[in-house]
Amino acid sequence: MTAQIIDGKALSKQLREGFKARVGALVAQGVTPGLAVILVGDNPASRVYVGNKVKACEECGVRSFHIALPGDTLESEVLATIARLNADPAVHGILIQLPLPPHIDGRKVLEAISVHKDVDGFHLYNVGGLVVGNTIFPPCTPYGVQLLLDTTGTDVAGKNVVVVGASNIVGKPMALMLLQREATVTICHAKTRDLAQHTILADILIVAAGKPGLIVPQMVKQGAIVIDVGINRLADGRIVGDVDFDGVKEKASWITPVPGGVGPMTVTMLIENTLRSAERALRMRQTDDYQDWEAPVLKGH
Ligand code: NAD
Numbered sequence: 001m002t003a004q005i006i007d008g009k010a011l012s013k014q015l016r017e018g019f020k021a022r023v024g025a026l027v028a029q030g031v032t033p034g035l036a037v038i039l040v041g042d043n044p045a046s047r048v049y050v051g052n053k054v055k056a057c058e059e060c061g062v063r064s065f066h067i068a069l070p071g072d073t074l075e076s077e078v079l080a081t082i083a084r085l086n087a088d089p090a091v092h093g094i095l096i097q098l099p100l101p102p103h104i105d106g107r108k109v110l111e112a113i114s115v116h117k118d119v120d121g122f123h124l125y126n127v128g129g130l131v132v133g134n135t136i137f138p139p140c141t142p143y144g145v146q147l148l149l150d151t152t153g154t155d156v157a158g159k160n161v162v163v164v165g166a167s168n169i170v171g172k173p174m175a176l177m178l179l180q181r182e183a184t185v186t187i188c189h190a191k192t193r194d195l196a197q198h199t200i201l202a203d204i205l206i207v208a209a210g211k212p213g214l215i216v217p218q219m220v221k222q223g224a225i226v227i228d229v230g231i232n233r234l235a236d237g238r239i240v241g242d243v244d245f246d247g248v249k250e251k252a253s254w255i256t257p258v259p260g261g262v263g264p265m266t267v268t269m270l271i272e273n274t275l276r277s278a279e280r281a282l283r284m285r286q287t288d289d290y291q292d293w294e295a296p297v298l299k300g301h
Pocket of ligand 1: 141164165166167168169170171188189190191192195208209210211214229230231232262263264266
């Protein structure tokens with residue numbers, strides 16, 4: 001069997017086409033969706049990521065506010081910047097590019113973002129929402145993976161899903177999102193003993209470890225769906241995932257390539273969350289819910 005390719009680039013393009021009508025509808029009602037991206041310091045990889053996000057926003061008609069702060073910016077100044085953006089009605093989403101310099105407490109900064117503008121979904125309120133199956137903004141990478149899985153037409157309920165990687169931004173939220181859809185979920189990580197013993201049982205295998213070549217064909221069940229979240233740059237400059245693509249594609253039924261799989265979806269879901277935030281803000285202004293704007297409430301999300 002040779003796996004069918006799950007084409008993240010094509011799905012991204014299709015979704016971004018669909019965004020145009022939503023942006024048009026917002027603009028017609030006097031709202032231009034806006035995303036603020038804060039970069040502290042000059043980490044070259046972060047600069048590339050921020051550049052990609054800003055460019056994608058512009059292509060979709062989302063106004064971007066790119067705030068570049070020097071690497072020695074005080075934590076209090078970062079918090080003051082967030083407070084200003086929280087209060088700015090032109091800004092519907094706020095994103096802090098991670099990692100932050102070591103003198104800044106990342107958790108404190110993430111908690112300072114209004115839950116109503118937390119389009120990365122990293123605020124504790126949104127993380128907690130995942131646990132009870134009711135988050136405002138699902139985190140972008142697992143959200144994108146979920147849509148990629150949907151394109152295969154597979155109902156995840158009752159399936160064995162193995163997530164390799166347990167980070168706060170990918171593995172853990174991914175597992176919670178699929179548990180919510182009634183999959184039987186196993187989470188593996190660097191301390192897991194005999195990884196293959198788990199992965200071989202997976203109907204759906206999602207890999208986000210950041211280790212090139214981690215998943216080889218012997219670890220994959222015949223006919224499994226394999227989603228490779230990993231992005232690794234090899235010494236020769238090539239970008240590869242965590243899965244031995246050429247080997248595993250002969251066993252899987254569906255597989256994502258790297259690049260062109262999960263990567264493009266992450267930025268697309270960031271724009272989706274920003275549009276949702278703008279639509280939500282408009283709705284709140286048009287109804288009595290405006291009172292709730294500053295207070296996180298569990299109703300009506
Ligand atoms: P992380 O370093 O925060 O977490 C890695 C996780 O993998 C940890 O839970 C760790 O225990 C686990 N792990 C490491 N080695 C392992 C092993 N040998 N066996 C089993 N588990 C192992 O990384 P992250 O931020 O979650 O990112 C993971 C990968 O996904 C990276 O390659 C990153 O570049 C990529 N990524 C891609 C996107 C995208 O848009 N495609 C987004 C975020 C991250």
